[in-house]
Amino acid sequence: MPSPRSSRERRAGGSSGRLEFLSLSQRGPAAPDSPSRRREPAGAAAAPLPEEDCMKLNPSFVGIALSSLLAIDLWASKRLGVCAGEGSAWGSARPLMKVIEVSGHGIPWLLGTFYGLCQSDSSAAREVLLNLLFALLLDLVMVAVVKGLVRRPRPTHNKMDMFVTISVDKYSFPSGHATRAALVCRFVLRHLVLAVPLRVLVVLWALIVSISRVMLGRHNMTDVLFGLLLGYALYGVVEHCWLSPATAPALFALWSH
Numbered sequence: 593m594p595s596p597r598s599s600r601e602r603r604a605g606g607s608s609g610r611l612e613f614l615s616l617s618q619r620g621p622a623a624p625d626s627p628s629r630r631r632e633p634a635g636a637a638a639a640p641l642p643e644e645d646c647m648k649l650n651p652s653f654v655g656i657a658l659s660s661l662l663a664i665d666l667w668a669s670k671r672l673g674v675c676a677g678e679g680s681a682w683g684s685a686r687p688l689m690k691v692i693e694v695s696g697h698g699i700p701w702l703l704g705t706f707y708g709l710c711q712s713d714s715s716a717a718r719e720v721l722l723n724l725l726f727a728l729l730l731d732l733v734m735v736a737v738v739k740g741l742v743r744r745p746r747p748t749h750n751k752m753d754m755f756v757t758i759s760v761d762k763y764s765f766p767s768g769h770a771t772r773a774a775l776v777c778r779f780v781l782r783h784l785v786l787a788v789p790l791r792v793l794v795v796l797w798a799l800i801v802s803i804s805r806v807m808l809g810r811h812n813m814t815d816v817l818f819g820l821l822l823g824y825a826l827y828g829v830v831e832h833c834w835l836s837p838a839t840a841p842a843l844f845a846l847w848s849h
């Protein structure tokens with residue numbers, strides 16, 4: 593009766609007593625007693641290899657490049673997460689990072705814009721604030737949809753102690769703070785008349801909010817980079833769908849006193 597070891601070896605096609613692993617492209621025609629050969633009718637040519645097996649065993653160049661990028665992303669993000677906990681290298685800066693986090697949070701932006709809209713007494717201000725509210729809500733929805741589709745978990749070194757979150761915020765791709773920072777930054781620079789030093793401050797705020805996401809350990813770098821791109825692109829959508837008394841009279845009627 594064959595021993596379990598010798599039957600395993602026979603299944604692997606090994607004749608020298610050693611198990612060898614070959615990718616499908618390296619294999620020659622199946623060994624006479626291999627399972628694939630046994631399934632073929634007598635005299636038939638070797639069956640083509642199933643495509644999904646080839647893809648698993650021979651990752652494409654793009655696949656290798658992507659996995660390498662993700663590995664670098666995880667490694668670098670962990671190293672940059674210097675405020676991820678009180679005991680981290682820059683743990684003493686964590687409270688300041690958390691204040692920066694709140695400055696880019698959805699709630700203060702939504703409530704502030706809503707309050708401004710209720711208080712505004714010029715139609716120009718109402719138009720800008722109504723569009724800012726639309727931009728912030730669109731951003732929330734888009735980030736929630738992408739997070740729900742991608743479902744990338746937050747970095748393992750993240751401590752989930754964030755100020756008010758919604759269910760999809762357990763996922764990290766993309767960073768909602770980074771999308772909001774890029775979107776608000778473009779919006780403010782385009783629609784608020786600001787002196788140059790203030791314009792520089794707005795850009796710096798957006799950059800600091802974004803960098804702080806990785807430093808707090810909330811995100812990997814790719815979450816933040818994609819978030820910035822998404823926020824930048826969403827502003828284009830807001831401009832395209834710009835709400836005005838001419839295009840959305842019913843909405844403006846709601847806010848006119």
Ligand SMILES: CC(C)=CCC/C(C)=C/CC/C(C)=C/CC/C(C)=C/COP(=O)(O)O
Binds near residue numbers: 698755805
């Ligand atoms: C006030 C108005 C007009 C509407 C409120 C609508 C609403 C449901 C708001 C929810 C806001 C909220 C809880 C946003 C979550 C923000 C957050 C924690 C994002 C996560 O950011 P990330 O950078 O860690 O991905």
